[in-house]
Amino acid sequence: MLEHKVKLAIVDDHLIVLEGLQKLLTSAGDIEIAGSFTTGNAFIEFLKSNTVHIVLLDITLPDVNGMDLCREIKKIAPDTHVLGLSNHSERSMIVQMLHNGATGYLLKNVSAEELTQCIHEALNGQVTFSKAVREIMARPSMSELKGVPQLTKREKEILQFIADGKTTSAIAAELFLSPLTVETHRKNLMQKFEVKNVAALIKEAVQRHMI
Amino acid sequence: MLEHKVKLAIVDDHLIVLEGLQKLLTSAGDIEIAGSFTTGNAFIEFLKSNTVHIVLLDITLPDVNGMDLCREIKKIAPDTHVLGLSNHSERSMIVQMLHNGATGYLLKNVSAEELTQCIHEALNGQVTFSKAVREIMARPSMSELKGVPQLTKREKEILQFIADGKTTSAIAAELFLSPLTVETHRKNLMQKFEVKNVAALIKEAVQRHMI
DNA sequence: ATTAAAATCCGGGAAAACCAGTAGTTGAAA
DNA sequence: TTTCAACTACTGGTTTTCCCGGATTTTAAT
Numbered sequence: 001m002l003e004h005k006v007k008l009a010i011v012d013d014h015l016i017v018l019e020g021l022q023k024l025l026t027s028a029g030d031i032e033i034a035g036s037f038t039t040g041n042a043f044i045e046f047l048k049s050n051t052v053h054i055v056l057l058d059i060t061l062p063d064v065n066g067m068d069l070c071r072e073i074k075k076i077a078p079d080t081h082v083l084g085l086s087n088h089s090e091r092s093m094i095v096q097m098l099h100n101g102a103t104g105y106l107l108k109n110v111s112a113e114e115l116t117q118c119i120h121e122a123l124n125g126q127v128t129f130s131k132a133v134r135e136i137m138a139r140p141s142m143s144e145l146k147g148v149p150q151l152t153k154r155e156k157e158i159l160q161f162i163a164d165g166k167t168t169s170a171i172a173a174e175l176f177l178s179p180l181t182v183e184t185h186r187k188n189l190m191q192k193f194e195v196k197n198v199a200a201l202i203k204e205a206v207q208r209h210m211i
Numbered sequence: 212m213l214e215h216k217v218k219l220a221i222v223d224d225h226l227i228v229l230e231g232l233q234k235l236l237t238s239a240g241d242i243e244i245a246g247s248f249t250t251g252n253a254f255i256e257f258l259k260s261n262t263v264h265i266v267l268l269d270i271t272l273p274d275v276n277g278m279d280l281c282r283e284i285k286k287i288a289p290d291t292h293v294l295g296l297s298n299h300s301e302r303s304m305i306v307q308m309l310h311n312g313a314t315g316y317l318l319k320n321v322s323a324e325e326l327t328q329c330i331h332e333a334l335n336g337q338v339t340f341s342k343a344v345r346e347i348m349a350r351p352s353m354s355e356l357k358g359v360p361q362l363t364k365r366e367k368e369i370l371q372f373i374a375d376g377k378t379t380s381a382i383a384a385e386l387f388l389s390p391l392t393v394e395t396h397r398k399n400l401m402q403k404f405e406v407k408n409v410a411a412l413i414k415e416a417v418q419r420h421m422i
Numbered sequence: 423a424t425t426a427a428a429a430t431c432c433g434g435g436a437a438a439a440c441c442a443g444t445a446g447t448t449g450a451a452a
Numbered sequence: 453t454t455t456c457a458a459c460t461a462c463t464g465g466t467t468t469t470c471c472c473g474g475a476t477t478t479t480a481a482t
Binding site for chain 2: 013014015016017018019020021022023024087108109110111112162163164165167195196197198199200201202203206207211
Binding site for chain 2: 467468469470471472
């Protein structure tokens, strides 16, 4: 009977992925596709007047960030389970999604069987990951364990200038500061990233998409 | 009649994408899915004994790089058209695919109509891009126009060490070289990247996935 | 065998960064 | 009002990088 089926929604910016997921899930008899959305806001509008048991949620969306959207979904519909479904494989992304209320996380290389299984586990309230995500979670890198350094507004500004190749005195002139002030900010940045020079600083910052 | 249909293959590591593309293309009556492959080698084996008029080819595959695969496909089957279909939106990637023999390039946010249209244009021998790719090609950034610097083996090695935060004298000790040698390599690296200091060098290198 | 590229090393100097602290002011939070 | 964080600036020094050339040797390509 229809009311016993799982109402599932899909939010992804790629039509190809929407079609593929629908095809994969249609053969799972107990899942009903409640809707497919290419933007976060379209889904939020839908959610306000429809019941969705579980949503497959991409992180990269054209209008909002999937992580922020996750938080918003949980506000509007706390009983709706959210499964992240993305190509982003960084542990920090995965953890952030869970922190924002997601019940699980899958990479897009998930198999059909796994997808269905994860959906059911999530509906049972189990935190669930696809195999590839479990492997990532099982061996975190040092930088992932450390977390992302929290920078002040000025530090971010200085960091951007440094990455653009500007010297301390050039930055000072541009921001109407003393070069000694800029030096202090550099020192603080290097302490936060636990590095000893600018090369390592910029590498870490770029790899964490802070620049 | 069957023999008048376009024989199309799909190579993508994501099952979801394979299913989605098949669903989208099945409704286009004149296209026949000759096969779907999640690895480059599987497709190459197939291609050796089957006719494929056109292939939709992802760049990120588990066993080979899609760009190298493109070149190999054109060697084995010069008449097979290759359309890149990827999330990679860097102009350098697009140009490299064309350089390796692709007839066109689409981003995965392509619409169903566009997909079909691009397939037909490619079959007509026209270099074709999805709308999003045309926009990218219409306004290249300075760094994209410059191309990726070609580094020697030693330069790559030195660059990696620099990015790891090592000083010139530390690198020299590790490689059993004179610090002056390392200095010269640094100088050459900065000339190739057209930057003035290590911060800008590392930023460029990381952003181009050279580190 | 010849040529070209890569790799090596150097002089001399100036500029810039890094180090390890210290301290005052301002604005936001409690 | 008080406390705290952010931002500011400084001392005195050392280390490192960048600059602008130049040159020889080794390896790879022709």
